[in-house]
Amino acid sequence: MKRAALVASLGLLAGIAWHLGADPVRFARGLPWMWDFVRRMVPPDPAVLPSALVGALGTLEIALLGTALAAMLAVPLGFLSARNVAPPAVYYVARTALNFFRSIDTLVYALLFVAAVGLGPFPGMLAVVAYTTTSLAKLYSETIEGIDAGPVDAITTTGATRLQVLRFGVLPQVLPLFFSYVLYRFESNVRAATVLGFVGAGGIGLYLQTYLRMIDYPAASTVLLVTVLMVVGVDYASARIRARLV
Amino acid sequence: MIEVRGLRVVLPPATVALYGVDLVVEPGEFVMIIGRSGAGKTTFLRAINRLVEPTAGTVHVAGEPVTGADPRALRRVRRRIGMIFQQFNLVRRASVLENVLAGRLGYVPEWPSLLGRFPVRDRALARECLAQVGLTALADRRADTLSGGEQQRVAIARALAQEPQVVLGDEPTASLDPALAQVILGILRRINEERRLTLVVSQHQLESALEHGTRIVGFRAGRIVFDGPPRAVTPAVVAAIYGEEAA
Numbered sequence: 001m002k003r004a005a006l007v008a009s010l011g012l013l014a015g016i017a018w019h020l021g022a023d024p025v026r027f028a029r030g031l032p033w034m035w036d037f038v039r040r041m042v043p044p045d046p047a048v049l050p051s052a053l054v055g056a057l058g059t060l061e062i063a064l065l066g067t068a069l070a071a072m073l074a075v076p077l078g079f080l081s082a083r084n085v086a087p088p089a090v091y092y093v094a095r096t097a098l099n100f101f102r103s104i105d106t107l108v109y110a111l112l113f114v115a116a117v118g119l120g121p122f123p124g125m126l127a128v129v130a131y132t133t134t135s136l137a138k139l140y141s142e143t144i145e146g147i148d149a150g151p152v153d154a155i156t157t158t159g160a161t162r163l164q165v166l167r168f169g170v171l172p173q174v175l176p177l178f179f180s181y182v183l184y185r186f187e188s189n190v191r192a193a194t195v196l197g198f199v200g201a202g203g204i205g206l207y208l209q210t211y212l213r214m215i216d217y218p219a220a221s222t223v224l225l226v227t228v229l230m231v232v233g234v235d236y237a238s239a240r241i242r243a244r245l246v
Numbered sequence: 247m248i249e250v251r252g253l254r255v256v257l258p259p260a261t262v263a264l265y266g267v268d269l270v271v272e273p274g275e276f277v278m279i280i281g282r283s284g285a286g287k288t289t290f291l292r293a294i295n296r297l298v299e300p301t302a303g304t305v306h307v308a309g310e311p312v313t314g315a316d317p318r319a320l321r322r323v324r325r326r327i328g329m330i331f332q333q334f335n336l337v338r339r340a341s342v343l344e345n346v347l348a349g350r351l352g353y354v355p356e357w358p359s360l361l362g363r364f365p366v367r368d369r370a371l372a373r374e375c376l377a378q379v380g381l382t383a384l385a386d387r388r389a390d391t392l393s394g395g396e397q398q399r400v401a402i403a404r405a406l407a408q409e410p411q412v413v414l415g416d417e418p419t420a421s422l423d424p425a426l427a428q429v430i431l432g433i434l435r436r437i438n439e440e441r442r443l444t445l446v447v448s449q450h451q452l453e454s455a456l457e458h459g460t461r462i463v464g465f466r467a468g469r470i471v472f473d474g475p476p477r478a479v480t481p482a483v484v485a486a487i488y489g490e491e492a493a
Contacts, residue, residue: 153331154329155337155351156297157327158324159353164360176339
């Protein structure tokens with residue numbers, strides 16, 4: 001039985017490889033070209049460092065403002081889609097809407113916003129807001145659903161209103177976790193924002209794409225290095241802060 | 247002070263927790279509720295302030311209807327009913343004083359309270375309640391840095407801050423060691439005697455229930471099987487409440 005399942009799975013994967021045209025020979029033939037590509041990228045061109053840094057700053061700004069706006073917008077949505085807080089009708093509508101919009105990636109939102117408001121970092125920031133709001137709302141709602149009911153009961157019995165129960169029984173339990181999720185989303189958004197420039201939505205991606213098109217590989221490699229250092233730096237700082245929160 | 251008539255509670259999906267219970271508690275009584283786990287003690291207490299929704303029957307506290315009350319009326323009557331819990335149920339990350347202030351939520355203006363602003367009078371009252379349980383020195387400590395016994399005293403102060411007429415206790419000493427349990431029961435008895443507060447407390451431990459209560463109510467399988475003064479609790483009564491044979 002187990003063996004049959006294994007054979008069937010391998011057969012399926014082989015079929016997909018054939019359908020994709022995944023060809024080891026073709027890959028091997030491409031290897032020298034990849035080596036050539038890498039060779040031409042070395043050494044990086046220090047002359048473009050200033051523009052790479054400007055691009056990196058733009059990416060960080062897109063991620064920071066986008067994440068901050070989304071962190072706030074997601075709070076009401078998170079409560080509306082938490083089973084133990086929202087009325088059932090609201091809960092189902094909110095959950096369905098969240099799952100629908102969450103399936104659209106930041107880059108796709110960027111294409112839509114570039115079409116709507118034109119080129120530049122602004123549509124990129126809007127794309128980060130759109131995706132991050134729904135993804136944080138989902139994380140928030142799951143946190144709210146996992147809280148200890150005890151303090152909520154205790155606040156309820158004082159004769160508190162619904163809002164007071166949320167403020168005094170629920171918020172103190174969930175805020176540290178919310179903050180930790182926001183930091184985590186910020187890390188991912190820095191990464192996501194590095195490619196927003198490919199579709200004209202600002203940040204360092206614009207420079208990478210431009211230099212690659214100009215076949216200026218040393219310049220492109222400088223941009224790539226700055227990108228890697230920025231992402232690693234943000235990940236490291238954010239991980240340290242999050243470790244202190246939980 | 248508390249009037250319960252025909253209280254029936256069916257917990258979803260179909261567990262009958264209480265079968266039509268009647269109980270009248272007079273002002274100033276210290277009622278100890280005893281019985282085995284699952285006898286309906288917790289459900290009975292939680293139905294009095296409608297943390298559990300009764301399936302049938304009526305509950306009145308201080309003459310006000312609890313059952314059938316609309317949300318606003320329910321909040322008004324809940325202010326009169328303090329409650330303490332086995333797990334203390336403090337807001338762990340908030341300070342001790344903030345936890346006691348929560349007892350004023352039913353009285354203070356709603357919007358300022360959401361921003362953490364409480365009238366001076368209510369702050370003073372909260373401090374006074376904290377003094378009554380002997381924890382003035384710990385007012386600014388975070389609640390989860392306190393010991394279990396101290397946390398339960400904060401919870402009592404929070405209940406007192408409601409200026410209640412009734413305090414309900416759901417096994418308030420079950421998570422504490424015997425010495426601390428005696429301290430907590432002593433505080434409850436003092437507020438019962440000095441403030442003439444009506445207390446209804448469920449208690450796992452029979453001896454301390456008999457020592458501190460003025461009236462004993464025994465639950466078994468969702469029904470009241472004994473109701474009388476502590477001295478009337480004979481071995482036969484104990485067997486009827488806790489007995490081994492199938493309930």
